Amino acid sequence: MTEHGIKWACEYCTYENWPSAIKCTMCRAQRPSGAIITEEPFKSSAPSVGTIERSGGSPLICPDSSARPRVKTSLSMENSKWSCHMCTYLNWPRAIRCTQCLSQRRTRSPTESPQSSGSGLRYVPSPVDPCEEYNDRNKLNIKGQHWTCSACTYENGAKAKKCVVCDHPSPNNIDSIELADTDEASSIINEQDRARWRSGCSSSISQRRSPPMSKRDSEMDFQRIELAGAVGSKDELELDLKKLKQIKNRMRKTDWLFLNACVGVVEGDLSAVEAYKTSGGDIARQLSADEVRLLNRPSAFDVGYTLVHLSIRFQRQDMLAILLTEVSQHAAKCIPAMVCPELTEQIRREIAASMHQRKGDFACYFLTDLVTFTLPADIEDLPPSVQEKLFDEVLDRDVQKELEEESPIINWSLELGTRLDSRLYALWNRTAGDCLLDSVLQATWGIYDKDSVLRKALHDSLHDCSHWFYSRWKEWESWYSQSFGLHFSLREEQWQEDWAFILSLASQPGASLEQTHIFVLAHILRRPIIVYGVKYYKSFRGETLGYTRFQGVYLPLLWEQSFCWKSPIALGYTRGHFSALVAMENDGYDNRGAGANLNTDDDVTVTFLPLVDSERKLLHIHFLSAQELGNEDQQEKLLREWLDCCVTEGGVLVAMQKSSRRRNHPLVTQMVEKWLDGYRQIRPCSALSDGEEDEEDEDE
Template identity: 40%
Template sequence: MSEEIQQDASKKVASGIEEAAAPDADCEGGHVDVSTNVSQSQLTQMTASSLPATENSNNAKWSCEVCTYENYPLSRKCTMCRSAKPLLNEDIFKLQDGASALPVQEVCAGADVADRMKSLRISSPQGQASASSANKWSCSVCTYENWPKALKCAMCGASAAPLADHALGINEICPGQTQPSEEARRCKRRANNVDWLWLQACLGVVEGSAHSVEQYLAADGDPARALSAREVALLDRASAFDCGHTLVHLAIRFQRQDILSTLLSRISGGGPGLKRSPSYVAPDLATAIRRHMASCIRHKKGNFPCRYINEFCTFSLPAEIEELPAAIQEQLFSELLDRDAQHTLETDLPLINWSHEITLTLGSRLYALWNRSAGDCLPDALSQAAYGVFDRNNALRAALAASLHDAQRSFYERWQAWERWQAALLQYAPEETQLRAEWARLTAAAARPGAALHQLHVFALAHVLRRPILVYGVDRVDSFRGEPLGFARFQGIYLPLLWEPSFCSKSPLCLGYTRGHFSALVSLDYHRHTYICREQQEENEECIFLPLSDSDGKLLPVHFLTCEEMVDAEGVVRRWVSACVTRGGVLTARLQLGPRPLLQAQLLEEWLNHYRRHAQQVRGPHPPRLRADLSSDPDTDID
């Protein structure tokens, strides 16, 4: 008889183990960490311990702290909600404030479990609330616990729907009780939720995290979005956030210059639509060009240990563009140019293409190329103006940082003299400690990819490239609403004054500056002119004419001159730039266009073929014959 009772009890214990180990059909995924390998001696002990309580087996079960489900003793996790078994086999609700325990029920339906857990989560995120507050909801703004039927918080008047959960896409399950797969899904929803990224971007501006801002912009977030009253309350930093403020306001308030440049460049942008530069059409050739450019960087030894590029290269648009149909030309320019920057530089007070003689008679119209807005727009624009590709490998930026570090003495002497002269115009005399601190900040920014760059960096890059740099830029930076943010003093002429003139080229590179963003300014290369200028010029010399004065005839500012050089600024310019005066009396610089490098020619040929193929589809089944594609030549890659 005793053997039959023992066998019957063994079956009950085994069935209890199987029930505890089996996953609930109403719960997603997950498994219960229960071992079913029970030895015979353990089974005997469990059977013997269960005999006295066969009629009241519920006393041996343990109650889940979260959902109150009664689990079998060997279960290490709750069968219903997967919460861990408590260290003490007691109902935790009996230990809080002398309150009576929640009613113990067996919940089978998945909907009941969800409702139970939701009520527990709202009343207490940790699932350890007393019975008197189990059904209350906690205000997302002031955390006051309100009665279930209350539609608004009795303390602050906030809505019952928690903004942090619904607007930001947070799970209904407590973070402490979320399974890894559910946590991954929650993180994915957050990463794809623009509202959550927006609040993170606001915090990122305050804390100086440009990555949060870039994530928000990459998710097509509106840079002009303003903080609402509820979002200000949710961020809970009255000293940092105000209703109606945008990311631009925050960047100005907390002096985040690099983030401000990124925002302004994104706001100005390159206009709507797809952008397709030559380097995007032929990425392999673009990579080869970048590799070639990096291999041309040298280190000058001696009193001025500056990095420099041992060749002179200038990028221009091919004249074959004009052979394409008008509609294809419009598509090409729409995908290539920064139309917003072009419009800003040509309207109001025109900075480029203001001279009819230079633009039409001399055929030197300038086009603003679309440029990336990742914070490296200055080296990117110079790399485009010289080689036609972006500085994705930061070769120019690395050369800039190394030059400012190794040739610090020479650059600092010029820079601090210029800063003192600028301050004297404002009747101010900076201290040496101030200048040293500002110099340290500028040199650190040069070595940090993505950081905003300043006039000093343009001056140093003119030495790395060993040629003058002309910047046509706005005098004032405005917000997207047209509000003035500050003065921009980038416009002007930057000369490699620390080199010997014979070591440098007199053909300048040309940049445009609008709203904290640089763009390369290039022209078409069909220029072959007879004598037009007052000075001597070789017959059939291929060049572009760039004005050295503004539309009022005033010489552009020449940066980083000494007091002696300022006396004859135009004479200094003529010493470093191949200058001439047109018949209309405009002082211009001649940018000579030599033979196009082979890799650059192949890059442009593949880029043009893309639009030629498109033109063939538009014209019909019998298109004109295309030029040979040079990109298949295996000997063109440069290591």
């Protein structure tokens, strides 16, 4: 049936609607009682309802209410449209305000020329994409200063404080950043038109990019936090967005630091975790349901998770060190490498010059010098108060306490610690992903791996000798899993993927390293590495979080024994952090009843490192082949072949670590002496007070 009669004109957009229309097809405004009407003649062969006749006779289906209607207009009305000075939208002549942005109509400029059109009737072009519709309007903007919205790229007028389309604040009005309120109808455009634009463009516009913070807090960088976006129907969308707005309005600076630290753990950003901890944030804080909803990453975040749980889940050993190892803040740390920067740089160059690559099939890198760092015996000559200050600044008291008191891992034998002067001290180390490499160089040369010389040698050795190390690693991991009752077998592709991950860790500065890397470092040093470490990951409450596998002996099994040294180094492992364990010079005590003829001179220090734990069980030897695996007697025999071993009078199997001042590198000796001179010049308060009392006595 064809609709005949008189059309009525909308009082807002002047669109001419059919007589039966209750609302305006263009702007959905209610039909007024006294609407302006115009006559429209129709032919007897007019198209059916819902269609408009083209000039060629073929019907054109009218779009539904969700798209902009295509109407036929007369030549005189189309030529007299006026362009909005704010959004450049072309409005009908009778419109007093702009249909798009509700701006007041201005008087037509004398230089403004009407649009030209051809003869006859034509239809307004139909936009294919709502986003392109706005872009086309932007192209018509030929005069005046405008600013481009950073959220939707729409060009707004110079006086507009917010984007006409998405309500995003202008750059000059950045202080007024706030979430859009749906009740403020006067500050937004037609909601249906904007909803159509949003549905056609990216859904990310509905997500606010910045949390509602003050101007001071808004300077902080939380852009990596992916806030949740609502999905579902329109009502559910508005309800979910309103809920998210309420959650974000309650967020404080500490809350955003915590969420940023959570994202930092997932993405491996150490600075975000350090920023939260240094701000006084609670390490035991758990993710709430609202925070998990706000982060919108269910694959990474769960309700009740702490930063420690996330670090373990994503294997962030370096972050565990920061979260779980409380470094003493009573004294500023001062190690020899910090006091002598010039000597430290010379030592680094010396290390780089002594690094060589072996020729042949096993092209592994190795160091040509045997250097072992020890604390000077002159420390005992300092006054007790100065000694205490020195130990506070050079040692990690928390690591020392954990390895000695919380778990009897080091210095558990009175015979070794007292009578044989083999007490081990945990040097303070940086809490970073390079702590393993730093501790290795601290135990040998007394410096950090600042220039990544050791990491580069580790990476190149793993790649150049990948076949050799891969075979050992695969065989060891297979045996290890079966020994714990994990009866599973991996496909070769899975083994290759795991091995590729180990290779990638070696090439990334700051990445936490694993047991395989310690095994390779033993080959680079050409000497055994003994790791005394905790068996379990524990939280600050003492809860067991996971099992560690670092403690044990790492031998350079792929070298010939004649090419290696038998003097080992010792490292400590505490909850994701490595520390160098060093001894103090003992002035060459030789006949100390170790059950062996040491044949040492007065300038050689011998430190006895236990090869058993406090329960007298033999330490594990890592990365043994099937032929080398066996009972403890066979493993003890292997240890005696690679280390200088002996049994003390108390029945403790130990390895001898030998160091000599004359054989040690002169640069290291010079660095230690210069560092110690700073403490020799300190006059203790007790001595000062005693001197003052003596002067008073003389005066009397």
